[in-house]
Amino acid sequence: MDPFGILYTDLYQLTMGQVYFRLGLHERQALFEAFYRKNPDYGAHQAGYTVFAGLDPLLSWMEGARFQEEDLDALRALKGRSGRSLFGEDYLAYLREMGGFSGLTLRALPEGRVAHPQVPLISVEGPLLQAQLLETALLNRINYETLIATKASRVREAAGEAVVLEFGLRRSPAKGGEAATRASLIGGANRSSAVSLSHLLGLPSSGTHAHSLVQAFLALGYSEEEAFQAFAEVFPDDTILLLDTVDTLHSGLPHAIRVFEALRRKGHRPVGVRIDSGDLAYLAIQVAKELDKAGFPETLIVLSGDLDELVIWQIKSQILEEAPRYGVDPDRLLRRLVYGVGTKMVVSWGHPALGGVYKLVAIRENGTWAPAIKISDSLEKILNPGHKRVYRVYDQRGLATADLLATAEETLRPDQPLCLRHPTDPTKRRTLRPGEFTLEPLLEEVYRGRRLFPPLPLEVLQERRRKDVERLDPGVRRLVNPHIYHVSLTERLFALKEELVRRLEEG
Template identity: 35%
Template sequence: MNNKRNLSLLSDFYEFTMANGYFNNGMKDTVAIFDAFYRNNPDGGGYSIFAGLNDIIDYVKNLSFSASDIEYLRKEGNFSEDFLEYLKDFKFTGDIWAYPEGSVIFPNEPIVTVKAPIIECSILETYLLLSMNFNSLIATKTSRIVKAAGNRLVMEFGARRAQGADASLTGARAAYIAGAPVTSNTLSAKTYGFKPAGTMAHSWIQAFDSEYEAFKTYALSYPENCILLIDTYDTINSGLPNAMRIFKEILEPRGLSGGVRIDSGDLAYLSKEIRKILDENGFKDAKIVASNSLDEFKIISLLNQGAEIDSFGIGERLITSKSDPVFGGVYKLVGIYDDDKLISKIKVSENVEKITTPGFKNVYRLYDKKTGKAEADYISLREEEMDDSKPLVIFDPLFTWKMKKMDNYKARLMQEKIFENGKLIYEEPSLDEIAKYCKSELDSMWEEVKRFDTPHNYYVDLSQDLWNLKQNLILEAKKGI
């Protein structure tokens, strides 16, 4: 999608002023390493879902500056002509590693790592983060909603409440990855190749002389997908009787069954009454669909009240992640090369959670061989060897006396190489494959990690060598203060 328009200037302006500064101070070829990670799970959850890699790939593949881009920068007056000449032939030449889309991810581990000349690293920052942040936010929210819904279908209905056209398109894709296989967004369904769906608006019913005529016309047009919106006038006393009349007159002679949708009122009470009346009248196969500003918290409440709902249409609270709408991913310098020697870098802060983890790193997920469940993530320096045939002692990076011995485990390297010397070497999976992988990732997590209330704190630990490097750099940064 992104290769149809030039997004190369979609970057914070200081990325270009810094790039100009690097260029004019002889650092054009200085290679750096940046990590993209996040600090907290949305909604106080125990995990997140990574999405947006496809947009990052498209952006990097097509990253170049047009004559009009360069002329715009020239008019801003902050850039040397030599730098602007450099941009004429600009392309990404470095390496990128990333978790596969659909991966379960945790705070403070490098999800995407970029190794490239520092100018290229800088220009990538904004788009890489906006893609990771938004798509991961929506995938994570959807995952929570799907979990709350149990085995009931979740449909993404958020296009009209999304924060712009791009959000509506990519948000529906992110929702698909995390378990919402249907969208109301026709263009997103066409673009990404999955199923669109919709029933009717209240305006359809109002447009006819009677609710019955509106239902009848719709049922004759779409007998095999007949979900009738029954809350325009009176859900129980008008909408439902008219719907059952249509089921009897039009659908049953064709061997078909239909359903009803409720979009207002007390959904728990109404759904129970509707189910009771449908069953009493012989329509046990008729489905009940609910919508109206739902999210995981409202769904849990409804189901705890015994609501009889077969599927949910989720709009604004999914596509905007309304309860916690900022993912908070960041992109930090963790190393810079002096010739061929890597000099690890750290950001130190009075706020402990903002202290970065330095160096060029690997992330391994450690699975218990007996249960197949993920037990911890282990971050090490790239030069360290991981041998999962040997016991491993892991420890909490902050409370180092908290230790655990792993001795019957399998270690999986989480990042895969996406670009090498500027060339895409990663074979992108299909959207269905990503969604299937996401489900398998969630299945590998203990339920305690996925629960909504006080989820288990999943362990993300550092190797001893990486922990030592981090502590030494903190002490070095504090010298002389």
């Protein structure tokens, strides 16, 4: 049995499915939405948006997921407390005939685009049983990749134009390392050290060498410089040397410079050095100063070692302040830096789970969509019900000012006033006049019994992220205490929500 096949799910999806089957509801048309409630909060810093990722792996999985005989045998073996089979043979026979997810239609935010809380990322429409069974696999893929793509986007914001390398495969969660690498590249990393996935994505993998290379030479009675020489002889045009195995400034750097000088005499151009520990900003300044004196002003300086967006921000601030006192041009130094980011990116350090949810929002009844709602003591957990359209509202600057949820029956026009209602507070609203805004529909149909487009090139997903981030207000992009991006409801959807809540509260 394939552990990542159609049984890659929670048991309650299958038990609910049998209830639907017994009551004859299993083929009733239903509508579910996947969304998340809060942006990541890393403690000392917070995200003002996320970057949606994980859609393509989900669609590929859906096309191949089918109930096989071994899957049905596994379900047949499950027993209830009485010792009887948990699932009936008629239900299992229906699952065999159903096969997979051929009855579903998915509309989704294009992968790589910026997303916001409470706004549907994916809308799933089709037979209730099929739509219910999709929940776990869908959330498993989009929650994690969206979380990592968001972290990578923040690292990209902090790094500016500098190259960012993803180094996290050794620290990522098992097979999740593949998802982490893909999401990191969507979110803004330039390259990855992961060889197989980089190849599959059409990118060369990147890397240097580890401390163990120098340690091995030292243990065998050789010197650090001889270790550097050996690496340079094997990779004369790709030499990047790790300086901090012994002492960065008093051992690693002078040894590296001598090896670089030997390479230059042979007609080769050394690529750079890497620093993996210590006061990275101070060490980068001193290394740049000595490399400049030795005639290597263009040699790259790779910084690594528990970096994240806030550490990179601190490094850049320190260099801008301290470099001039050592006679180093801070702007030129920043242009030669490369950031190697590993653990803190691929585990989303400080906020390890997105908390995305998958909720029923409507079900077909007598030829129309009956809206479904869930209420809660927490206002943010009250669902926005019904069949909906999703728009992004841009202001006169061309910047995104709100995401707007509307009923499916509404037609919104930029030549008419637009009222934006707060999702939970009836006292908060604003009205935009014609000429003050433009509208962009966000969700696109991506699956109708099968995926509707082949996997997109990585560059397309990266460009989507870049364009969307550029159209955010600078306050929303801030790494610390970002502005809250507005997610609003139309008057009609707000009224529907209030009416359904009232009915439930009245019993």
